Amino acid sequence: MLDVWSLVRFVHVVGAVVWLGGQLTLSALVLPVARRRLADDDRADLMRILGMRLGIATVAFLIPLQIATGVALAWHKGVTVASLAEPGYGRMLAGKLVAFVLVMLAAGLHGWANGVGRRTLARSLAVSSLAGSFVIVLLATALPVS
Amino acid sequence: MTADQNLATRSDPGPRQDRAGLLGGLALGALMLIIALAVALTGRTTAAGADARAVVAAGGTQTVAVTLAGMRITPSVIEVTKGTRLVLEVTNTDAMRHDLVLDSGQETPLLAAGQFATIDVGTVSAAIDGWCSVPGHRAAGMTMSIVVTGADGTGTGTGEAASLGHDMGSMGGSATADGAAPAIDFHTAPGPDWQPYDPTLAPAPGATEHRLTMTVRDTVVEVAPGVRQTLWTFNGTAPGPTLHGKVGDVFTITFVNDASMGHGIDFHAGSLAPDEPMRTIAPGESLTYQFVANSSGAWLYHCSTMPISLHIANGMYGAVIIDPPGLPAVDTELVLVRSELYLGAQDGIADEAKIAAEEPDAILFNGYANQYDHAPIRVRVGERVRVWVVDAGPQRGAAFHVVGAQFDTVFKEGAYLLKAGNAEHGGSQVLDLAPAQGGFVEFVLPEAGHYPFIDHAMVDGERGAHGVLEAY
Numbered sequence: 001m002l003d004v005w006s007l008v009r010f011v012h013v014v015g016a017v018v019w020l021g022g023q024l025t026l027s028a029l030v031l032p033v034a035r036r037r038l039a040d041d042d043r044a045d046l047m048r049i050l051g052m053r054l055g056i057a058t059v060a061f062l063i064p065l066q067i068a069t070g071v072a073l074a075w076h077k078g079v080t081v082a083s084l085a086e087p088g089y090g091r092m093l094a095g096k097l098v099a100f101v102l103v104m105l106a107a108g109l110h111g112w113a114n115g116v117g118r119r120t121l122a123r124s125l126a127v128s129s130l131a132g133s134f135v136i137v138l139l140a141t142a143l144p145v146s
Numbered sequence: 147m148t149a150d151q152n153l154a155t156r157s158d159p160g161p162r163q164d165r166a167g168l169l170g171g172l173a174l175g176a177l178m179l180i181i182a183l184a185v186a187l188t189g190r191t192t193a194a195g196a197d198a199r200a201v202v203a204a205g206g207t208q209t210v211a212v213t214l215a216g217m218r219i220t221p222s223v224i225e226v227t228k229g230t231r232l233v234l235e236v237t238n239t240d241a242m243r244h245d246l247v248l249d250s251g252q253e254t255p256l257l258a259a260g261q262f263a264t265i266d267v268g269t270v271s272a273a274i275d276g277w278c279s280v281p282g283h284r285a286a287g288m289t290m291s292i293v294v295t296g297a298d299g300t301g302t303g304t305g306e307a308a309s310l311g312h313d314m315g316s317m318g319g320s321a322t323a324d325g326a327a328p329a330i331d332f333h334t335a336p337g338p339d340w341q342p343y344d345p346t347l348a349p350a351p352g353a354t355e356h357r358l359t360m361t362v363r364d365t366v367v368e369v370a371p372g373v374r375q376t377l378w379t380f381n382g383t384a385p386g387p388t389l390h391g392k393v394g395d396v397f398t399i400t401f402v403n404d405a406s407m408g409h410g411i412d413f414h415a416g417s418l419a420p421d422e423p424m425r426t427i428a429p430g431e432s433l434t435y436q437f438v439a440n441s442s443g444a445w446l447y448h449c450s451t452m453p454i455s456l457h458i459a460n461g462m463y464g465a466v467i468i469d470p471p472g473l474p475a476v477d478t479e480l481v482l483v484r485s486e487l488y489l490g491a492q493d494g495i496a497d498e499a500k501i502a503a504e505e506p507d508a509i510l511f512n513g514y515a516n517q518y519d520h521a522p523i524r525v526r527v528g529e530r531v532r533v534w535v536v537d538a539g540p541q542r543g544a545a546f547h548v549v550g551a552q553f554d555t556v557f558k559e560g561a562y563l564l565k566a567g568n569a570e571h572g573g574s575q576v577l578d579l580a581p582a583q584g585g586f587v588e589f590v591l592p593e594a595g596h597y598p599f600i601d602h603a604m605v606d607g608e609r610g611a612h613g614v615l616e617a618y
Contacts (some may be wrong), residue, residue: 135182
């Protein structure tokens with residue numbers, strides 16, 4: 001049934017799609033092409049600006065949106081803080097939240113590492129943030145339906 | 147900033163650093179996966195049996211956490227040293243509502259999912275039993291007991307509490323019994339205001355989509371002359387409304403719970419994952435249940451809330467009739483839903499002990515003892531009669547028979563057992579149905595007269611499963 005909760009779930013899923021898609025686009029599409037086609041400084045500039053924009057969009061828009069819709073969905077589902085400790089839905093959601101925190105940490109550190117010029121570390125963090133985002137989606141799909 | 151510039155303008159990082167970055171990132175990602183899965187897949191199981199027995203330290207005030215979930219109260223036994231003051235912190239972690247009632251007189255309010263309440267049991271000096279008072283839950287195993295171990299406590303001034311516990315205990319006992327069930331007189335006629343349940347099957351509507359709201363209410367219903375029960379009804383009657391359609395029709399049911407406890411609904415006529423549509427919803431809630439009738443048959447629907455035996459016995463059943471393709475029209479088409487009556491107190495609900503003992507007081511067609519003896523169903527001599535029968539149970543089978551008639555057509559559980567004009571010139575005398583099964587029979591009454599239809603399990607036929615077809 002298409003009710004207000006399907007709409008909230010829709011927004012939550014679209015938020016995740018934008019965040020994951022944004023990273024994937026930068027890492028898998030833009031970066032290889034930029035490497036081949038652009039001079040080093042142009043490329044570094046382009047990637048820094050794109051990374052900053054995604055970072056700003058994430059902090060200013062996506063994180064608040066995901067937290068707001070996520071909390072609303074959990075409330076609708078009857079999730080309590082205590083139930084996060086229970087095996088099944090609660091634990092699965094807790095694992096997803098831990099993955100979310102780790103990914104956001106990696107993404108934030110990626111920005112910092114880029115800023116101080118530690119490029120290998122920055123790349124590691126970018127890749128781990130992307131991989132971790134898939135972990136979040138995996139756990140989201142593993143949440144029991146009932 | 148200069149370092150940044152330096153690095154940015156420096157020559158390409160080179161494949162080795164690049165690979166190091168990639169591998170490092172993947173390793174970090176794998177670490178995230180491991181951490182997240184470790185959180186997701188571990189954890190203490192709170193299955194039944196865990197913490198079944200709690201032993202409370204002696205003396206002073208002791209607090210015990212009690213959990214209500216999955217038709218269990220955990221811990222189920224609390225051992226208390228005599229003279230200890232006991233406080234219970236009761237939490238309902240279940241999806242459905244529960245409460246905790248003690249025979250010492252204290253109780254929690256009805257707790258929704260996640261809610262909790264505290265019971266100050268007081269100084270314990272005698273054994274106390276506790277249970278969930280939601281109908282059926284006590285019988286399903288939601289009980290607990292507080293036992294007293296004889297060792298000395300802190301003081302002796304507990305005589306008052308002891309006598310209190312005893313008195314309230316006996317009171318609790320009588321409250322559960324709730325008075326004796328009224329006796330059914332199978333030979334009296336109903337009062338002048340009585341209306342029989344219409345046995346006629348209304349024709350299937352032309353549309354292929356059926357929309358219906360089914361509302362559960364606590365309804366006082368007469369089930370035999372002068373005998374009333376508070377049934378949980380779908381749209382006010384037991385059986386609930388009969389749904390009639392063709393193979394492939396879509397049924398969209400808005401299920402509303404206006405009763406005083408949790409209920410659900412289960413349509414055998416559709417095939418789907420039970421998790422969402424058959425879930426129990428609390429009073430005031432509603433859900434949408436949509437199914438496609440892919441198969442013909444006489445299908446049962448019933449309440450899906452545990453204990454289902456009690457919910458069916460207390461009126462929550464009905465029929466969905468899906469015509470097989472090409473089913474010819476007949477002159478008279480009837481629906482009889484057979485069920486058992488486990489009588490509770492007058493205006494009370496069904497008796498769980500009788501259900502557990504499988505000792506029904508009466509067997510009913512369409513919810514009333516000997517209903518169509520009091521209101522015979524009139525059919526014309528020589529015309530074809532089709533009778534759909536569904537056995538709602540909850541526990542016993544049916545042997546549907548029409549005295550003086552032979553069935554030339556029998557359709558049971560999706561297949562014809564017998565068709566008119568068969569080469570063997572075969573006929574049938576009884577349609578046998580296990581609980582929840584359904585089908586139809588066809589016959590022609592050869593001459594004017596009164597043809598009783600009965601459950602030919604004769605004990606059942608003599609306690610309510612009896613009616614009359616009057617041929618004219």
